[in-house]
Amino acid sequence: MKYLKFILVGVFFGIVLVKSEAVSWYRIYEMFRFQSFHMYGIIGTAIASGILFLQLSKRGLIKSDEGADIYVPKKDRGMYRYIIGGTIFGFGWALIGACPGPMYVLIGTGVYSMLIVLLAATFGTFIYGVLKDKLPH
Amino acid sequence: MDFILNPWPWYVSGPLIAFVMALLLYFGKTFGMSSNLRTFCAIGGAGKYANFFKIRWRDYLWSLLVVLGAVVGGFIAVQFLSNGSTSAINPTTVAELNTLGFDNVGQTLVPDEIYALENLSSLKGLALLIIGGMLVGFGTRYAGGCTSGHAITGLSSLQRPSLVAVIGFFIGGLIMTNFLLPLIF
Numbered sequence: 361m362k363y364l365k366f367i368l369v370g371v372f373f374g375i376v377l378v379k380s381e382a383v384s385w386y387r388i389y390e391m392f393r394f395q396s397f398h399m400y401g402i403i404g405t406a407i408a409s410g411i412l413f414l415q416l417s418k419r420g421l422i423k424s425d426e427g428a429d430i431y432v433p434k435k436d437r438g439m440y441r442y443i444i445g446g447t448i449f450g451f452g453w454a455l456i457g458a459c460p461g462p463m464y465v466l467i468g469t470g471v472y473s474m475l476i477v478l479l480a481a482t483f484g485t486f487i488y489g490v491l492k493d494k495l496p497h
Numbered sequence: 498m499d500f501i502l503n504p505w506p507w508y509v510s511g512p513l514i515a516f517v518m519a520l521l522l523y524f525g526k527t528f529g530m531s532s533n534l535r536t537f538c539a540i541g542g543a544g545k546y547a548n549f550f551k552i553r554w555r556d557y558l559w560s561l562l563v564v565l566g567a568v569v570g571g572f573i574a575v576q577f578l579s580n581g582s583t584s585a586i587n588p589t590t591v592a593e594l595n596t597l598g599f600d601n602v603g604q605t606l607v608p609d610e611i612y613a614l615e616n617l618s619s620l621k622g623l624a625l626l627i628i629g630g631m632l633v634g635f636g637t638r639y640a641g642g643c644t645s646g647h648a649i650t651g652l653s654s655l656q657r658p659s660l661v662a663v664i665g666f667f668i669g670g671l672i673m674t675n676f677l678l679p680l681i682f
Contacts, residue, residue, distance in 0.1 A: 363558070363559065363562055366524070366526075366559045366560075366562040366566065367562045367563070367566040367569070368566060369517060369520050369521060369524075369563055369566060370562060370563035370564060370565060370567040370568075370569070371566040371567070371569050371570040371573065372513075372517060372566075372570060373514075373517045373563065373566065373570060374566065374568065374569065374570020374572075374573070375570045375571075375573060375578060376505075376510060376514055376517065377514075377570075377571070378571055378574035378575060378578075378606070379504060379510070379578065379579075380504070380505050380507070380510030380511075380514070381504050381584050381606070382510065382514075383571075383606055383607075384584055384603075384606045385606070385607040385611065385612075386586050386590070386594070386608070387586070388674075389590065389594065389674055389678075390586060390587055390590045392667075392670045392671055392673070392674035393593070393674060393675065395587040395589055395590045396587045396590070398507050399507075400507075401506075401507030401508060401511060402507045402510045402511045402514065403511065403644075403648060403649075404511065405507060405508055405510075405511025405512055405515075406510075406514040406518075406649050406653075407511075407515075407649065407653050408511070409512040409515035409653075410515040410519070410652070410653025410654075411653050411655070413515060413518075413522075413653070414653055414654050417522070424523055424524070424525050425523055425524055425525070426525065430522050430523070431522075432522065432527065432650060432653075434656065435641060435647075435651060435658035435659060436641065437658070438658065439661065441639055441641060442640055442641070442658050442661035442662040442665060443665045443668075445637070445638070445639030445640030445662070446636065446640045446647075446661065446662040446663065446664065446665020446666050447636070447665040447668045447672075448632055448636030448639060448640075448665075448669060449632065449633055449636030449637045449639075449640055449665070449666055449669060450636070450665060450666040450667060450668060450669020450670040450671075450672075451632045451636070451669040451670070451672065451673045451677075452628075452629045452632025452633035452636055453633060453644075453666060453669070453670055453673075454670040454671075454674045454678070455625065455629040455673050455677075455678070455681075456611065456625070456626065456629030456630065456633065457607060457611075458633070459530070459531070459637070459643045459644045460530040460531040460533065460534060460637060460645075461567065461643070461644065461645050463633075464530070464564045464567040464568050464571070465567050465568065465570060465571035465574075466571060466606065466607060467568055467571065468567065468568035468570065468571025468572040468573075468574075468575075469571040469572065469574070469575045469606060470572075470575065471607055471612050473611075473613070473614060473616065474612070476617065476626045476627065476630065477626050477627075477629060477633075478630065479630065480626065480628075480629070480630025480634065481534055481631065481633045481634030482634060483631060483634065484534075484630065484631035484632065484634025484635035484636070484638075485531075485534040485538055485634040485635065485637070486538045486543050486546075486550075487634075487635055488549075488634075488635050488639050489538060489543060489546070489547040489549035489550050489638070490546055490547045490549075492547065495639065
């Protein structure tokens with residue numbers, strides 16, 4: 361049970377990402393051409409619901425399963441890493457139409473070439489890890 | 498059943514994605530899909546090359562299980578919860594993509610022009626997948642998160658760094674889609 365719940369959350373996540381078409385390359389293209397509201401609607405309502413949940417948690421109305429406060433780790437301070445790293449991520453996201461979550465989900469839908477993308481993404485993360493101390497953050 | 502088998506509208510999907518974030522926070526974890534790439538590196542022995550990968554990967558086993566579930570979820574969604582209906586992609590977008598050389602727009606989740614297995618045997622096809630993957634993997638770790646970590650979790654918790662990262666996502670995405678994709682295809 362300790363681990364089963366995480367598998368179940370993942371299954372639910374995978375189903376939602378497919379049924380919402382958030383894993384569709386075409387939907388990502390459409391979003392970056394401003395030709396559809398679909399992805400903006402998904403991201404917008406996800407953030408709005410997320411804000412509601414976190415504000416209720418902050419006021420102590422929702423606790424974790426162990427009764428502790430719900431806690432979202434603070435992102436490190438910095439500017440360069442977010443704007444440069446974000447832009448590099450954006451290039452890749454728009455090219456292959458998949459961020460890390462959808463990569464896993466699409467493998468499950470039978471897009472086996474995505475294994476190459478996932479391998480390359482893992483290598484990209486490795487390069488970051490090696491260069492980390494030389495990059496501006 | 499049609500409401501399940503057809504594609505789900507955005508106003509249903511968005512709150513359900515937030516629900517995934519909420520569940521993970523409720524279980525004392527955080528919603529971030531790109532961190533698993535670091536875990537993969539750590540499992541593969543990358544700790545020998547950089548301290549960044551000297552982590553106890555068993556601490557992140559829960560997240561690998563979410564990934565495993567996501568793969569299964571993708572399978573279930575297409576095998577049992579779909580009726581083969583196509584995406585309602587904007588006709589303008591479809592026409593544009595047709596001129597770029599993409600056929601069957603919206604009839605699958607990803608274009609064959611990029612993801613068909615035959616592409617693995619062409620230099621250009623393979624290079625696109627590898628470069629795209631590396632950009633995502635490098636960029637997301639440099640930025641400290643991806644769509645789930647920054648756009649959903651970070652913006653929901655009103656964090657300024659995440660807003661900057663999401664602006665970056667869009668700068669890169671807009672340049673790629675509007676200027677580079679027409680050159681590539």
